[in-house]
Amino acid sequence: MNAQPDIGDIGRPASNHPLAGQAMTGADIVVQVIADEGLDVLFGYSGGAILPVYDALFRYNQTHTLDDGGERLPLIVPANEQGACFMAAGYARASGRVGVALVTSGPGATNAVTPVRDSMADSIPLVVICGQVPTGAIGTDAFQEAPIGTIMGACAKHVFLVTDASTLEATLRTAFHIARSGRPGPVVVDIPKDVQNAPLVFHGERELPVRGYRARLHAVESATPDDDACRVFFAALAAAERPLIYAGGGIVSAEAADALRDFSQAFGVPVVTTLMGIGGVDTTDPLALGMLGMHGTAYANYAMDDCDFVFALGARFDDRVVGVPDKFAPKARTIAQIDIDPAEIGKVKAAHWHHVGSLDVSLRALTAYGRDIGFAPDRRAWHAHVTALKAAHPMNFCRDGDLIQPCAVIEAINRITGGHAIITTGVGQHQMWAAQYFDFREPRRWLTSGSMGTMGFGLPAAIGAQFARRDLTVIDVDGDASIRMNIGELETVTTYGLPVKIVVLNNAGDGMVRQWQKLFFRGRFSASDKSLHKKDFVRAAQADGFEWARRLDDAAQLEATIADFLAFDGPAFLEVVIDPDAGVYPMVGPGASYAEMITGEWIPSRHVPVAHEAEPTGMF
Amino acid sequence: MRHLISMLLQNEAGALARVAGLFASRGYNIESLTVAATHDEAVSRLTLVVFGDDITVDQVVKQTAKLVDVIDVAELTRRDHLERELSVVRVEGDGEAIDRYLARAGARLLQRDGGHSIVEYTGRTDDVDGFIDGLRNVADIADHARSGVAAIERVPTALPDLSRA
Numbered sequence: 080m081n082a083q084p085d086i087g088d089i090g091r092p093a094s095n096h097p098l099a100g101q102a103m104t105g106a107d108i109v110v111q112v113i114a115d116e117g118l119d120v121l122f123g124y125s126g127g128a129i130l131p132v133y134d135a136l137f138r139y140n141q142t143h144t145l146d147d148g149g150e151r152l153p154l155i156v157p158a159n160e161q162g163a164c165f166m167a168a169g170y171a172r173a174s175g176r177v178g179v180a181l182v183t184s185g186p187g188a189t190n191a192v193t194p195v196r197d198s199m200a201d202s203i204p205l206v207v208i209c210g211q212v213p214t215g216a217i218g219t220d221a222f223q224e225a226p227i228g229t230i231m232g233a234c235a236k237h238v239f240l241v242t243d244a245s246t247l248e249a250t251l252r253t254a255f256h257i258a259r260s261g262r263p264g265p266v267v268v269d270i271p272k273d274v275q276n277a278p279l280v281f282h283g284e285r286e287l288p289v290r291g292y293r294a295r296l297h298a299v300e301s302a303t304p305d306d307d308a309c310r311v312f313f314a315a316l317a318a319a320e321r322p323l324i325y326a327g328g329g330i331v332s333a334e335a336a337d338a339l340r341d342f343s344q345a346f347g348v349p350v351v352t353t354l355m356g357i358g359g360v361d362t363t364d365p366l367a368l369g370m371l372g373m374h375g376t377a378y379a380n381y382a383m384d385d386c387d388f389v390f391a392l393g394a395r396f397d398d399r400v401v402g403v404p405d406k407f408a409p410k411a412r413t414i415a416q417i418d419i420d421p422a423e424i425g426k427v428k429a430a431h432w433h434h435v436g437s438l439d440v441s442l443r444a445l446t447a448y449g450r451d452i453g454f455a456p457d458r459r460a461w462h463a464h465v466t467a468l469k470a471a472h473p474m475n476f477c478r479d480g481d482l483i484q485p486c487a488v489i490e491a492i493n494r495i496t497g498g499h500a501i502i503t504t505g506v507g508q509h510q511m512w513a514a515q516y517f518d519f520r521e522p523r524r525w526l527t528s529g530s531m532g533t534m535g536f537g538l539p540a541a542i543g544a545q546f547a548r549r550d551l552t553v554i555d556v557d558g559d560a561s562i563r564m565n566i567g568e569l570e571t572v573t574t575y576g577l578p579v580k581i582v583v584l585n586n587a588g589d590g591m592v593r594q595w596q597k598l599f600f601r602g603r604f605s606a607s608d609k610s611l612h613k614k615d616f617v618r619a620a621q622a623d624g625f626e627w628a629r630r631l632d633d634a635a636q637l638e639a640t641i642a643d644f645l646a647f648d649g650p651a652f653l654e655v656v657i658d659p660d661a662g663v664y665p666m667v668g669p670g671a672s673y674a675e676m677i678t679g680e681w682i683p684s685r686h687v688p689v690a691h692e693a694e695p696t697g698m699f
Numbered sequence: 700m701r702h703l704i705s706m707l708l709q710n711e712a713g714a715l716a717r718v719a720g721l722f723a724s725r726g727y728n729i730e731s732l733t734v735a736a737t738h739d740e741a742v743s744r745l746t747l748v749v750f751g752d753d754i755t756v757d758q759v760v761k762q763t764a765k766l767v768d769v770i771d772v773a774e775l776t777r778r779d780h781l782e783r784e785l786s787v788v789r790v791e792g793d794g795e796a797i798d799r800y801l802a803r804a805g806a807r808l809l810q811r812d813g814g815h816s817i818v819e820y821t822g823r824t825d826d827v828d829g830f831i832d833g834l835r836n837v838a839d840i841a842d843h844a845r846s847g848v849a850a851i852e853r854v855p856t857a858l859p860d861l862s863r864a
Contacts, residue, residue, distance in 0.1 A: 291770030422761035
């Protein structure tokens with residue numbers, strides 16, 4: 080464990096950058112590095128400690144225009160820094176590129192904490208640049224000072240506090256590298272105001288050594304399963320009769336959807352996905368079984384109960400998927416796992432076979448090996464079993480009655496968009512219904528706060544996604560409680576004339592909380608009821624400039640209203656008054672196994688329903 | 700189970716806090732923690748002792764290995780290693796009795812001012828414990844500072860050579 084000379088300093092004396100050697104302030108360098116990274120939009124809210132960067136950006140955009148006269152680096156201003164960072168995250172999730180937010184010190188930076196943690200938990204590449212009080216004032220309780228290094232250090236993939244101005248350029252470039260490489264994540268760069276104002280020379284290419292990180296990254300990026308590993312893998316797969324792929328968000332992060340489809344089809348292995356893995360496989364594919372877990376499809380969960388080989392791909396056996404680890408995949412004789420993060424291997428369930436490396440490269444290597452050895456087992460019995468599960472336990476809900484069912488709203492939208500729109504959500508029942516009832520044909524069409532479960536994600540994420548994909552319809556499927564959390568961003572939609580479609584499924588409260596209170600707290604609806612709230616969502620949207628803003632409460636008007644809503648050429652807001660008692664089913668209760676899954680009234684269960692323990696639970 | 704974890708850290712602001720935070724956030728009480736620059740001033744060595752079950756500590760070590768500031772990390776408990784801890788103690792008592800004890804224990808006298816002595820002892824953690832216990836028999840302990848454990852592997856090649864990565 081001897082320290083070695085720097086190996087990561089890839090700075091070269093003669094840079095090819097046309098601006099190399101030019102005198103710039105720190106703030107100019109911030110803007111130039113962002114431009115060099117290929118960003119075409121930034122999100123941020125100004126304030127005292129970030130003013131030099133905002134000024135540099137203004138000057139940059141004065142001299143750098145697009146052919147249509149637009150700014151080269153437009154800055155989108157939200158209502159709140161949380162909005163800015165979720166917009167950057169929505170941009171990153173929809174595009175696969177690094178999203179960037181610029182915020183000021185103190186409250187600006189602390190408002191960014193939630194989206195930074197959210198992005199860490201879902202492995203989303205983000206660079207958040209925070210102003211900080213001048214170096215000499217740090218630690219004096221100065222105006223708008225907060226200990227961002229400490230706060231963000233516990234939340235982000237990494238945080239840099241730039242105290243030496245000469246390292247600013249290399250630090251910024253390294254921040255982008257760390258955000259996008261390996262298991263992606265958010266990187267925070269905290270820049271004191273005096274560093275922004277420092278007279279510096281631009282180098283054009285330089286990064287920090289971060290040699291431990293680079294060495295580990297090099298090791299995982301260059302790792303492919305060798306022939307021995309492939310042989311062992313295929314021997315186990317050959318011995319299995321009922322193999323199942325359990326695909327997580329890593330498939331999307333690694334752009335490995337094609338490799339997954341090839342593997343699945345080449346060897347006839349059906350696929351279940353996590354919430355974050357949705358879109359990693361075409362949900363309309365016969366071998367796709369949809370989402371598994373707490374609110375997964377009954378047939379996905381039954382398939383997991385029945386399978387004898389689990390192939391976990393970029394999935395981390397989260398408690399919302401696994402429930403009780405000892406009872407998860409109880410018949411699996413082999414658990415095989417590929418992840419880019421060594422800490423995920425065997426974290427919850429021991430893996431019999433594993434590989435640490437890029438999912439895309441690894442899956443392709445396995446597929447090639449399997450084809451070379453002519454691996455073609457007869458999976459007809461297993462496929463018939465899976466098909467029968469789908470036929471016997473389909474997703475369903477109450478299809479008659481006067482009240483509008485939320486799932487009917489989603490089905491109606493889905494009939495029009497056909498799985499090609501970008502869907503964002505808040506968190507709660509509407510999020511689960513959207514996950515269950517939309518088709519997703521491709522990755523990066525489903526943007527949701529998976530691990531953190533941050534209410535208020537949907538609207539700003541939709542704004543960011545629309546900037547990333549101006550060619551696609553972006554729909555925020557939200558709840559009445561979730562949208563309140565960042566409702567100030569309604570104005571941002573109209574300010575920038577974005578054709579974002581917002582549909583609020585209004586059940587007058589925190590529906591998921593109510594569902595748990597009904598099941599586990601004997602119907603004591605503590606603080607989850609909003610039926611006495613006076614908010615008029617349509618007028619709120621109109622006040623924020625929505626020309627198309629309507630309320631739908633007549634089931635007979637559902638199809639026509641949704642068609643009109645989606646066809647509107649511009650921002651549109653639709654509030655749908657839904658059945659307040661609609662629940663999310665299936666449901667595997669907290670701390671329960673799949674065998675105890677409740678499928679509800681409308682989805683046939685293959686077990687005799689288990690009598691429900693209506694006791695408060697220690698599980699969360 | 701006692702775990703002795705050694706790591707090389709980039710000598711950056713906040714690096715120590717991030718490592719300590721990973722252990723603290725899991726409710727571990729860090730038994731001892733030492734950090735100091737190595738012969739390469741850009742690199743610090745951190746040595747940490749925690750008690751916990753193997754699986755959980757193993758997971759924290761894996762999480763630690765993901766920190767950008769961490770250059771390398773190893774659990775020395777499972778490797779052949781040497782560890783030492785420094786103890787500096789202020790005692791009150793008879794100088795001759797103290798001197799006899801120090802000679803027997805292999806400790807040193809750093810300072811004497813009348814009945815007050817400051818003594819130094821270096822050894823394994825349990826040796827230091829034993830030294831302190833014995834010291835109580837010959838003097839009253841007024842103040843006491845321990846350095847925490849510094850440790851190093853006996854065989855230098857057990858970890859990967861980063862320059863070839």
